[in-house]
Amino acid sequence: MTDRARNRRRIETNRPTVRTWGYRGPPAPSTTPPILGTYLVNATAAIGVTGLGVMGRNLARNFARNGYTVAVHNRSAGRTRALVEEFGHEGAFVPAESAADFVAALERPRRLMIMVQAGAVTDAVIDEFAPLLEPGDMIIDGGNAHYADTRRREEALRERGLHFVGAGVSGGEEGALNGPAVMVGGSTESYDVLGPMFESISAKVGGEPCATHIGTDGAGHFVKMVHNGIEYADMQLIAEAYDLLRQVAGYTPSEIADIFRSWNEGRLGSYLIEITAEVLAHTDAATGLAFVDVVADAAGQKGTGRWTVQTALDLGSPVTAIAQATFSRAASGQSALRAAYAGLPGGTTPPLSRTEATRFTSQVEHALYASKVIAYDQGWKMIQDAAGEFGWKIDLGAVARIWRGGCIIRASFLDRIRAAYATDPDLVSLLGEMEFAMEITDAQVPWRETVASAARRGIPVPAFSAALAHYDTLRAERLPAALLQGQRDYFGAHTYERTDRPGAFHTHWAEADRPETAA
Structure with missing residues (x-):
């Protein structure tokens, strides 16, 4: 029996007997609100989650729904009580108000998952819990941490005999509850214990779990960062396609929603295309206008896209489509600068007829697909560059496999990427695979016509343009x-x-x- 199978059996057999909807332990003092939930006989938690915001709470519920006893803790005890009062019927929870009680509730080796804000807050939580742990125990950071912080923390805790695991969790609050994609970085020994747990709570595609061991130290958080960078590019490309269909072809938001629904049935099929159709079809209840017309055109960002671009510069990885998507978000929020440019001349080409619009829609589909392939290819190359830099042994096919479900950028063509790397694990570029290369070849004329049409009309398509320029740069026989x-x-x-x-x-x-x- 392998170590992993042995650990899975131990986790299964050591789960405590439970009776639901009682009190934990002796009656609580009258001055303290009782914590309702699961009464545990021989209470020993398989995993603990501290930080019960939306993501942490939903991950704890996901573990509990999958049969694991979960210790739960939050700096504010009210959140702990609220979780077990509302969701205690879903599984076995061990609520803890103090750090010491939380750690005491965990079976050895202890598995303690941190779900708090990245940066200094994460360091503070680690500093609080690490002294209470023993060699062999594991601290798992499931937040959007910078991979360099994860590498630093892993090294420091390794010296103390503790395993530090950086787990990238993708899928938002819905994925956290119903099945995320999980990118785990850390020691092989820690994944032998944690792997069965993460795989059981992850999304499944064709029966395969969307969770895997990416590599050592910061590899998991690095791949999650690149995932988010690709997400920025994918969203920007979709937004540019919408803008072209509206401003050049003259379609209404609801008509564009129908176009996106049809695209979702083909090679562009993806979660982002699907939800884009829903957003475009939505009508604002207060005004009766298309929802997209009452939303401010300034997009925010939380930092992971910016980290991707900054890191790419350090690695010398040309992630130009991802960079332009990130800069486009930054530009959208520059209200004073935009006001200074307002009214300056732009394109003058007249709008299309409906017959021309139909042909143009097909061109945009080709341009969107080709640009999307380039953006994903840039992300995969960046992962390859980082693996060489940091000594990570990353299975690029496995990355594609776990991104097929649970995560935000899940898309139908990820299965083809998985297959391409299964055939050739050393594939340098997706365009080295025959089918992708043929599709890019077929897209040449419509892709270029789309970008040219945008330029003639003064419509910004920075991600489309960057993807095409990247393609032309790398295929050129000689560069300036x-x-x-x-x-x-x-x-x-x-x-x-x-x-x-x-x-x-x-x-x-x-x-x-x-x-x-x-x-």
């Missing part, structure tokens, strides 16, 4: 970077490489007759 090398050598003696012989060279620009020298 040769001139950049010359410029850098001229003003800074940075040297350059040649095409006809190896080495680094410098030209003495102030002395035209003097030959170049090897650096």
Whole structure:
């Protein structure tokens, strides 16, 4: 029997007997509101969740629904009481008001999951609980932590004999409750214990769990960060497609909703396309107008898209579509700058006829699909670059497999990405796979026509344009970077490489007759 199977059996056999809807322990003092929930005989929790905001509460419920006894704790005891009072019938909960009681409720090795705000708050919670734990115990950070923080925390806690696990959890509050995609980073030993639990609460596609061990230390949170970067690009590309269909083709939001519904039945089928159709079809109850017309056109962000772009610059990964999507959100919130540009001239091409609009809609579909493939390809390449930089052994096919369900960017073509990496684990680019390459080839004319139409009419399509430019950059036989090398050598003696012989060279620009020298 493998270690993982042994751990699964131990978890299953050690679950306590439960009786529902009683009090835990002796009667509570009259001055303290009683904690209703599950009365536990031989109370020992398989996992504990501290931080009972929406995500933490729903993950705790998910574990309980899947048969695990869950210790629950929150800085505000009121949230703990509210959870067991409202959802105690869903499974076995052990409410704890103090950190010591919370840790005491956990069976060894202890599995303590933190669901609090990323950054300093997470560090404070770790500092509170780590001294109460023993070697072999596990702290799991299920928040949107920066991967570098996860690497730092993992190293520090490893020195104390504790396992620190960075688990990227995707799917929002609904996914947390009903089945998220879970990207787990940490030691193999910790995943042997945690894997069966995360796999049981995750989304399932074709019977396969959408949870896997990504790699050591910060690998899980890194892949979750890239997931969110791809999500930014995907959403921006969809928004640009909507804008083109509205401003160029002249369709109404409800008509565009129907177009998106039809696209969702084909190769663009995805969660984001599905919910976009719902949003566009929605009517504002207060005004009777299309919902999208009463919403301010300034989009916010929580940081993960920005982290993706910043990290890509450090790694030298050209995630241009993701970057443009992130910058587009930033630009949308620059009200003063937008006001300064307001009224300046733009495109003048007249609107399309309905016959032309039908043809244009097909072009936009090609452009959206091709740009989406490029954005996903950029994300996968960034993961490859990070794996090389940090020594992570990441199964890129497994990443595609677990993103097929639960997560925000789940899409039908992820199964093809999984299959492509199953055939060739060392695939450098999705465009190295024949079917994707053929689809991009077929999209050439409509993709370019879409971007050109937007430029003629003055309609911004930064993500479409960036994806196309990325494609053209990488397929070009020769790039103008040769001139950049010359410029850098001229003003800074940075040297350059040649095409006809190896080495680094410098030209003495102030002395035209003097030959170049090897650096």
